[in-house]
Amino acid sequence: MLSGASGRATRVPATPADHVHGTSQPGGSPLTTDRPQDPAAPGPGSPPPGGEPPRPAPGVREQFGRTREAALNLARAHLDLLKAELDGILAEIKVIAALAGVILATAFFLSLLLAIGGTLFLGEWLFGSIGWGVALGALGSIALIVSAAMVLVGAPRRVVVTPLGWAVATGVVVAVVLGANLARRAAEQVGTQLRSGALPHLDPAWAPVVVGIVALAIVLGVGGLIALGRVGGPGGAVAGLILGAIAGGLIGWGWAGLTFSWHGAVAIGIAIGLLTWIALMPAWLLRAGVDPSARFRRLWPKESYETAMQTKEWLETEWQKRRARLGRT
Numbered sequence: 001m002l003s004g005a006s007g008r009a010t011r012v013p014a015t016p017a018d019h020v021h022g023t024s025q026p027g028g029s030p031l032t033t034d035r036p037q038d039p040a041a042p043g044p045g046s047p048p049p050g051g052e053p054p055r056p057a058p059g060v061r062e063q064f065g066r067t068r069e070a071a072l073n074l075a076r077a078h079l080d081l082l083k084a085e086l087d088g089i090l091a092e093i094k095v096i097a098a099l100a101g102v103i104l105a106t107a108f109f110l111s112l113l114l115a116i117g118g119t120l121f122l123g124e125w126l127f128g129s130i131g132w133g134v135a136l137g138a139l140g141s142i143a144l145i146v147s148a149a150m151v152l153v154g155a156p157r158r159v160v161v162t163p164l165g166w167a168v169a170t171g172v173v174v175a176v177v178l179g180a181n182l183a184r185r186a187a188e189q190v191g192t193q194l195r196s197g198a199l200p201h202l203d204p205a206w207a208p209v210v211v212g213i214v215a216l217a218i219v220l221g222v223g224g225l226i227a228l229g230r231v232g233g234p235g236g237a238v239a240g241l242i243l244g245a246i247a248g249g250l251i252g253w254g255w256a257g258l259t260f261s262w263h264g265a266v267a268i269g270i271a272i273g274l275l276t277w278i279a280l281m282p283a284w285l286l287r288a289g290v291d292p293s294a295r296f297r298r299l300w301p302k303e304s305y306e307t308a309m310q311t312k313e314w315l316e317t318e319w320q321k322r323r324a325r326l327g328r329t
């Protein structure tokens with residue numbers, strides 16, 4: 001500031017307030033707290049140098065759409081990754097399934113090989129013929145099937161066990177008789193007596209055969225008459241007589257007309273025993289009076305069905321009562 005007390009100019013130092021309020025000093029510019037701006041710089045509300053106006057801020061709908069698209073892209077990425085992994089897993093499963101199929105098929109083939117080949121080997125080794133292995137294997141399989149069927153229909157244990165005992169006894173007797181050729185020797189003795197007495201012109205070579213056929217036809221015919229007659233009445237008796245006579249004639253021809261080794265005798269004994277077991281199980285089942293349908297009736301939910309029927313009847317009764325009350329009102 002300038003003071004004129006002595007008639008000359010003096011320089012008064014500026015106060016802080018002068019700086020704040022922008023007072024000027026001699027030879028200087030006004031003081032201000034704001035920095036000088038560049039005249040070429042755009043103002044706060046002016047457009048950018050390129051001349052393009054600024055983009056407005058996205059709205060809520062646009063932001064939601066962008067978020068939704070980002071979420072869908074993320075989900076698609078996860079699904080693509082899952083598909084790629086599943087393709088790899090399926091390829092691995094195919095390899096595992098193929099190998100498991102090879103293992104199961106080979107195991108099945110091995111089981112068949114052991115069952116069939118073992119049966120044939122035992123027939124050749126024990127009885128001197130592969131044919132015996134086939135025959136005894138088939139009869140054993142049929143016997144197991146029939147016994148399992150007896151259990152399936154609910155037959156008591158005696159239906160399976162008692163015929164098995166008779167079958168074992170029959171097989172042992174047949175094996176001993178054939179192995180020792182007792183039937184052949186007895187038929188030869190009887191044939192010799194017949195030729196020396198009632199049938200002098202009987203051929204010595206056929207005499208044992210004729211004796212065996214007639215004797216066993218009579219024995220088995222009478223046995224069939226008694227056995228099937230007790231089960232099936234007169235019709236069963238006639239059928240048992242005929243079937244027993246035919247079977248006896250065939251067996252007598254084989255027993256008395258041939259000589260047997262112990263290998264063949266044992267094989268025939270086992271076969272006769274299995275046939276006896278197979279034939280006697282159904283006969284014992286009929287004697288036991290087993291109802292095959294009783295086993296399968298247990299597969300029906302009887303209590304639940306009866307309860308449901310009782311509930312239905314109760315609901316029908318209640319509905320009739322309600323209808324009657326509604327009709328009176």
